Amino acid sequence: MSQDLSARLRRVEQQIRAFKQLHQNELQIILDELTDIARQVDEEKAAEQAPVTAVDQADPAAASPKRAKWLAEQEKKAAPKSRRELLFGEREEK
Numbered sequence: 001m002s003q004d005l006s007a008r009l010r011r012v013e014q015q016i017r018a019f020k021q022l023h024q025n026e027l028q029i030i031l032d033e034l035t036d037i038a039r040q041v042d043e044e045k046a047a048e049q050a051p052v053t054a055v056d057q058a059d060p061a062a063a064s065p066k067r068a069k070w071l072a073e074q075e076k077k078a079a080p081k082s083r084r085e086l087l088f089g090e091r092e093e094k
Contacts, residue, residue, distance in 0.1 A: 029083075036082035 061067055 033082070033084055036084060040082075
């Protein structure tokens with residue numbers, strides 16, 4: 001009986017250690033995601049506050065919405081991706 005109880009206690013201790021490590025890893029993933037989200041919010045805020053550049057009068061397409069969309073897509077492609085974007089893909093903004 002004493003050996004059975006001792007074995008059960010060791011098993012419980014082992015399970016608790018495993019859960020501790022599992023939850024620690026999950027918490028780190030959550031913190032990484034929050035950091036990525038905060039970085040994206042800061043980038044969007046900085047983009048909104050950026051001064052509007054003067055439109056080149058020689059190029060009438062410089063102020064084109066299609067060109068602005070294309071430039072935004074090119075910038076987005078060049079930006080580093082978060083772990084979430086790599087694993088799950090990018091969310092479409094609506």
